[in-house]
Amino acid sequence: MPGRQRFANRREFLAATLAGTAAVALRGSATASEAAPPFPTYEKAQIAITLDLEMARNFPNWGDTHWDYEKGNLNQAAKDYTVAACNRVKARGGRIHTFVVGQVFEQENVEWLKQIAADGHPIGNHTYDHIYLLAHSPAELQYRFSRAPWLIGGRELPDVIRENIALTNIALKERIGVKTNGFRTPGGFATGLENREDIQNILLGLGFDWVSCRYPAHAGMEDLYGSGRKPSQLAFDEILRAQADSQPLRYSTGLIDVPMSPVSDIGAFRTGRWELESFLEAVEMGVNWAIENKAAFDFLAHPSCLGVVDGNFRAIDLICDLVAKSPEKAELVTLDAIVAKAKPQLSPEREPS
Numbered sequence: 001m002p003g004r005q006r007f008a009n010r011r012e013f014l015a016a017t018l019a020g021t022a023a024v025a026l027r028g029s030a031t032a033s034e035a036a037p038p039f040p041t042y043e044k045a046q047i048a049i050t051l052d053l054e055m056a057r058n059f060p061n062w063g064d065t066h067w068d069y070e071k072g073n074l075n076q077a078a079k080d081y082t083v084a085a086c087n088r089v090k091a092r093g094g095r096i097h098t099f100v101v102g103q104v105f106e107q108e109n110v111e112w113l114k115q116i117a118a119d120g121h122p123i124g125n126h127t128y129d130h131i132y133l134l135a136h137s138p139a140e141l142q143y144r145f146s147r148a149p150w151l152i153g154g155r156e157l158p159d160v161i162r163e164n165i166a167l168t169n170i171a172l173k174e175r176i177g178v179k180t181n182g183f184r185t186p187g188g189f190a191t192g193l194e195n196r197e198d199i200q201n202i203l204l205g206l207g208f209d210w211v212s213c214r215y216p217a218h219a220g221m222e223d224l225y226g227s228g229r230k231p232s233q234l235a236f237d238e239i240l241r242a243q244a245d246s247q248p249l250r251y252s253t254g255l256i257d258v259p260m261s262p263v264s265d266i267g268a269f270r271t272g273r274w275e276l277e278s279f280l281e282a283v284e285m286g287v288n289w290a291i292e293n294k295a296a297f298d299f300l301a302h303p304s305c306l307g308v309v310d311g312n313f314r315a316i317d318l319i320c321d322l323v324a325k326s327p328e329k330a331e332l333v334t335l336d337a338i339v340a341k342a343k344p345q346l347s348p349e350r351e352p353s
């Protein structure tokens with residue numbers, strides 16, 4: 001039950017973060033309503049644009065499913081869109097935080113990625129085969145391994161997971177000379193890596209002190225295909241409500257999570273089969289919420305999906321425009337920059353005094 005998990009997690013999140021930042025404010029204030037919000041805040045809202053560099057089933061054609069087996073085999077359109085988006089954001093004074101599926105480094109030409117890195121766009125790790133980190137069996141890890149189980153043989157699950165992440169770091173280094181900047185889990189989980197200290201420790205052991213994993217649950221995402229209808233008010237209300245749930249948090253192991261902010265392009269265009277205008281409306285709402293609350297907004301899209309429905313970069317331009325409109329209140333940042341500012345506010349749990 002994602003809903004139940006979400007609330008349990010929310011309570012834990014509140015408890016953990018109240019002990020940090022808000023406790024300071026609580027001590028000096030008369031009522032809890034005057035207290036600081038239960039998440040890190042910043043001098044300026046931290047607005048990040050992130051792209052997961054992978055292919056996505058149902059795109060560019062709804063019947064496409066073969067990408068499930070070759071997530072990292074980016075087609076030319078996805079690569080072109082990524083490069084153009086990066087150039088666009090750089091021209092506005094920002095950078096895109098990308099997360100790469102390591103398999104792409106098996107392609108003949110990776111000059112485009114080298115150029116992105118040279119232009120200052122951080123490249124993070126999105127595993128080698130786009131594996132499911134919460135898998136309970138090797139077959140659950142990824143379609144590729146259920147079709148070709150001999151690829152992982154009789155190895156233990158934690159070893160396979162560790163190797164699949166480590167390989168991407170190695171490929172990044174060997175193929176384009178880049179040090180990995182952060183980790184994003186394939187798929188976002190409503191409860192993040194809560195209660196999965198084993199996975200947190202694998203990531204910490206590989207040198208990651210932060211991940212981008214949590215994607216809060218939000219109701220109302222019905223499939224609108226062919227209906228000509230706009231998303232319901234409930235869908236928008238839920239996306240707005242979920243913004244506070246997508247703020248940086250700290251797990252018991254010390255690992256930091258910078259959640260993805262709803263709604264993602266896949267959520268809007270695959271799950272909901274929305275029109276672009278509705279997606280833009282939701283993105284604007286999320287960015288404005290972050291600006292009003294001095295919070296973070298972690299925009300998540302995929303060039304293989306967004307590139308198909310938004311060839312003119314309207315979503316990315318919109319985010320840049322919203323930040324440019326409020327230079328005193330917002331800035332375009334990468335996820336590592338958010339971590340640097342959030343981390344001191346997410347100190348280990350203490351009882352509010």
Ligand SMILES: [Zn+2]
Nearest residue numbers: 052054186187
């Ligand atoms: Zn992914």
